[in-house]
Amino acid sequence: MSKRILAAAFGAAFAFVATSAMAGTLDEVKKKGFVTCGVSQGLAGFSLPDDKGEWTGFDVDFCRSIAAAIFNDAKKVKFTPLSSQARFTALQSGEVDLLSRNTTWTMGRDTSLGLMFAGTTYYDGQGFMVKKSLNVKSALELSGASVCTQTGTTTEQNLADYFRSKNMKYEVVSFEKQADVDKAYESGRCDVYTTDQSGLYAVRLTLANPDDHVILPEIISKEPLALTVRQGDDVWFSVVKWVYFATVNAEELGVTSKNADEMLKSTNPEIQRLVGATDKFGEGIGLTNAWAYQAIKLVGNYGEIFERNLGPSTRLKIARGVNALWKNGGLQYGPPIR
């Protein structure tokens, strides 16, 4: 809603104008006793409050891992749902400490928006969803269609590039809130829904008759969805980045939430460094040496987080695909902890 955009925009402007440079985020987080994490406003599998009002999802779990690494308590997170439009101003103004909010890592955002991307938690790409009854088999048949999407996204830019470069006509109908996009698509205001493919799977579940809609085979972009922090705070950047890498390394080394305690006694030097049995890597990033052990014990390794929220046993049934570990042919790769 316009009021929200305005509020966020003024918040950002005000932060630029009224506050002096932000003190270290890690220190502030420790002082206030919780992490403020910007998540999406409701996307099944990624960030959604469950029936008890607890936030759940893939994006949510990375916030919890970070809280677990800092506080040894995965509950010390305050979730702030943000629209795509408002997310960057909320981060810049200090309203949140990080974004774990299906945010695509792009060069423009990385260099001129004052943001830094701390690691790609999910490799995605933009897709299209249409009603089965339209009998469309490929995105190339979409000339003349109305396309619904969200404002403030890479999605609306990719869409423009794709249709214009293919010389296809289209009409874009975009809203700030995803709920409004869903409504417009379901009412028939648009023929096509476009967003990150993972988002399409999530949205389809919430439609009245999910089986009436198909996701087309074309993927028109690269959407590396990454954890996002403010530029200029290297300590906090390292914390966020290495908590994520720790979850990936833990999967590779077979350390899980269930066996974390046994792993404390492991003789494998790599595991010893990860769980903090040897060396002082935690202290190096301003945490205790049990940082990674806590994150894995309380929230799980990358594979566990994926399976729990998105994998074949969930409603979303997303395959690991490119998000498999590098040694299984995927792209998830944690630099060594040493």
Add this chain to the structure above:
Amino acid sequence: MTITTEVSPQSSDSQGDKIFWWNDPRIRGFILQGAMLLAVVLVFSTAIYTANSNLDNHHNARGFGFLDNRAGFDLAQALVDYPKDATYGRALLVGFLNTALVAVFGILFATILGFIAGIARLSKNAVISTIAMVYVETVRNVPLLLQMLFWYVGVLQVLPAPRNSFQPITGSVFLNNRGLFIPQVSFTGMTGWGILFGLVLGIVAAVIMSKWATARQLRTGAQFPAFWVGLALILALPIIGFVITGANYTTNFPIKSTFNLSGGMRVIPEFMALVLALTLYTGVFIAEIVRSGILSVSYGQSEACHALGLTNGQTLRLVVIPQAMRVIIPPLTNQYLNVTKNSSLAVAIGYPDLVYVGGTVLNQSGQAIEVIALWMLVYLGTSVTTATLMNWYNQRNAIVER
């Protein structure tokens, strides 16, 4: 902004020269104002300084150079050409024109509706005045945003899909969940100019004729149907222009295509919902303004008119409304400003107005301060322009004291 106090020079004179300088109201005034000015300058320069150093820390660019960068997103409605390598500046212009379009239509329709409803509320006919009252009392008490969503989600989005469009005029006018489609007529060759020339000529002729009619009525008392003759001139001359230039025109009817209708002229539902909501909502306030304006003209005036044998319509048109206008215009100006400002709720229903486009530009470029400055400048500029026009009109209508 000079500070005047109760202490007048005379009283200080009478006290002789025992006055200390800090008790002198003039000097005190200077000191207070100086301090105020200093404070303002300090606040602003600190703000600018911190903003600057924060922007440095965040590696944000600043200034309006970003307006030349490529926008790379599309907009549902553009009144000017918006090519694929259009800049942020161009996108913002499109947004501004979309705001202006909504404001112009909103103001026009709300004024018409408001005058009708305001007069209707005073009608002696109970049915008419009750309808007007129900309209005012219901619409006034529902927030504008809800009304907008009601029209957009509750009414326009549930219209049938393109292939089952309502066709008020079969084959020409279509109404569906993609909007309203009407045939587009374009004049070719000299015909366009012929019509334009006829129209200008018609308006000029009508103005001259009405001046002449007034003068003659003052001189001889004889009346002339100036309104109808004027209307006839304004309509007939363009038609003559159309015919003598060869009546060249093409029509482009909306036709069904794969996903939607193509061809013809189209009004998107986002625009319709916005104009509908703004019209109905603002119409209420204008109705109340008109009603109170009319009530402010003493009833004796109407009685006098009736005694002179004027009809009800003439009384209203020639005597009551012109006097009521003086009371109506200042609050009416406020309503016009409200239409423009309220149109920024457009974001909620996906209409690409200035706030919507600015939001996207801000999101992509990160230039928060600049975008906000532009928003403020444009809304302030539009408001000042509207107010100036209305004040000018009001002065022309002010009572001329003899």
